[in-house]
Amino acid sequence: DIQMTQSPSTLSASVGDRVTITCRASQSISSWLAWYQQKPGKAPKLLIYKASSLESGVPSRFSGSGSGTEFTLTISSLQPDDFATYYCQQYNSYQWTFGQGTKVEIK
């Protein structure tokens, strides 16, 4: 199985900060990577697919990049609504796996 490793596990930031989360795959997944946002008590929400494509309705301050084994999610200017946990997920090969999550906290 492909292992997905996110860093950091927790990130403290302020409103307006530029935030970057990294996701590494244990083997190449091409660009078959998605990012999800999950708020407490809520279901995950799809933000980015195919590494860099923005899901409809997601604010443009979110962006994704990378291919192969290393990927990043960037929030260009952190907003109050963005404090949440973010998960990467590979959908290149069965069995489909998620990273362990990155919690973005208020500094």
Added chain:
Amino acid sequence: EVQLVESGGGLVQPGRSLRLSCAASGFTFDDYAMHWVRQAPGKGLEWVSGISWNSGSIGYADSVKGRFTISRDNAKNSLYLQMNSLRAEDTALYYCAKDTAITISSLFDYWGQGTLVTVSS
């Protein structure tokens, strides 16, 4: 508006069975693959099982293979998960999730709110 509503969760003893259901609305159900994804309390997300539009392709996580069975009824716009031989480590919130494709692509664009399964004696 896409809606996915899970039901069937609850407290069950180890070794017993439970059947989860997911009622879908707001989209053409038989145009998409569907999945179950779970989240143990305070933990991350784990894909459990997926099924293509016509049930022709089905997959399971190794952790549930041989114990869980996914199925769907396109006439009823419903997805199911039969869980047998339940273990304490199956305790989780179980989400129903819609795939973006008719076959299993495992990209999830809509999720339900989940149903909680607690396995304990």
